[in-house]
Structure formats: C-alpha cells, structure tokens
Amino acid sequence: MIKYTSSMIVSKARGLEPDGIPAAKDGHCAFCGSQIHVGDLYVPFSVTGGFMDDLSLAARGSDMTCGWCVHSISADGLRATGYGVFSLDDGVLPFRKWVDVRAALLSPPEGAFVMTYATANNQHMAWRAPVNYSRNLFYVRVGLRDLKIRRPKLIEAVKVCERMAMASGRGYPVGKTLPNPFGSLSSDLKDINHASLARAIGIQSTEKYAYLKNDATYQSDLAFLMGLTLGETWALRFVLTPDAGNSASE
Numbered sequence: 001m002i003k004y005t006s007s008m009i010v011s012k013a014r015g016l017e018p019d020g021i022p023a024a025k026d027g028h029c030a031f032c033g034s035q036i037h038v039g040d041l042y043v044p045f046s047v048t049g050g051f052m053d054d055l056s057l058a059a060r061g062s063d064m065t066c067g068w069c070v071h072s073i074s075a076d077g078l079r080a081t082g083y084g085v086f087s088l089d090d091g092v093l094p095f096r097k098w099v100d101v102r103a104a105l106l107s108p109p110e111g112a113f114v115m116t117y118a119t120a121n122n123q124h125m126a127w128r129a130p131v132n133y134s135r136n137l138f139y140v141r142v143g144l145r146d147l148k149i150r151r152p153k154l155i156e157a158v159k160v161c162e163r164m165a166m167a168s169g170r171g172y173p174v175g176k177t178l179p180n181p182f183g184s185l186s187s188d189l190k191d192i193n194h195a196s197l198a199r200a201i202g203i204q205s206t207e208k209y210a211y212l213k214n215d216a217t218y219q220s221d222l223a224f225l226m227g228l229t230l231g232e233t234w235a236l237r238f239v240l241t242p243d244a245g246n247s248a249s250e
Contacts, residue, residue: 018067
C-alpha cells in the first residue's frame, strides 16, 4: 500500500502536484514529516512570527517543507483547506454547511480521504489531519482535535436518541433538530455542556420518572450514549439536524 500523507491527499484532491525546487539533500518535511529524497521538490521551511502550531510539527527543527505541504500553508491554502472532504477518488467535497457535513458523515467516500472542519480562522488543517481508509471507522480534524467516528455507532445513535427522548418526556422539539436527550450539542465543541446527559440521568430521581431506574431499555440506551466518542457526539449535532440547509441554523 502506498503511504499517503494528508497533505498529499488534500493536494491531489484539489488537482495539485508537488511544487518547489529539487532538493539537494535528504530530509523530512517539518510539517507532515514525510521523507524528502534528493531531487524531490521542496521549499525551505519558513513561518511567520504569528505561527502558533510548532508543537504539531511532525519534524521540528527540519529546514525543509515538502512539495505537497507548500500548497496548504499559504493564506489561500489555509482558506481552501479549512473545511472539506478531500478524496483521491472524488476530489473535494463540501464540508461546511450542516447539510453537507451530515451527508459526508453518513456516507464518506471510498478509498483514502481526509476530513477537515476548522473552528477558527486561518487554522492549519491539511498537513496534520488523519488519513482515512475506512468508511466505517474514520477521523475528522475538528479545530485542534482529531475526532474518532464509528459510522455504525453514529447511525444507531439516532434511533437511541429518539427513544430516550421520548421515554424522558422530551418529545419532538420545536425546530429542525430530531429528538435527543442531550443538554446541548456543539458544532465547534466550545460549549462546556456539549453532550451532557445530566438531565437524562437526573430525572430518574424524580417521582414521575423513577421507574426508568428499572427500565432495561432506558438503561441500555443511556450506557450506549455514554459510550460514544467525542467525535460521534460532535457528528450528532449535524446528523440530528437533517433540515439544517433550509434555515439559518448553520
């Protein structure tokens, strides 16, 4: 299997090839860590004083930037790679509007792909995003985090959320979000109460819902949701909002 770096996949998806000058020595790319051989295209490593991602560099101290990463570190490159599904087979797919994020999470591309979702302006995403090869277990680079998503679990979680919401009296909320027991779900993970199940747990101490303590389905569903990854609860923000594209909810 050919080893792909995220920068290679992102660049190829954008229709770009390596750029730079032929290397006169062997080395490694400071950004993605890929090996640079004599003759490979590269550019000298250079960042501005405002560069804050030095701890993420794969080869700190290297004076070389590979010909793939060069496309993703300029101002235009940062804007072009902040949000997207980058696939060797399908090119660049949209991944910013909620309806597009939902579609990609439920049906990611075949083959090697990279997913990026920036949470701030001018974030370096492309060169440090994980490379995915599976549609059922993949990672999304969300801001400064790599989020793990198990697609079968994500799909099952939609039914579990509805079942728990109905059991706990939440019913169908006004708006476009499907029923769920979470206190809140945050698209940028900046809400400290993201994926909180405090209410779903707490209501079992009330007289009205005390029976839920002995409800096997409710307890099983609660354990299921508590076992979701951060990536899966992040993904639910989009998956539970199927009509997001029809309003200003994005």
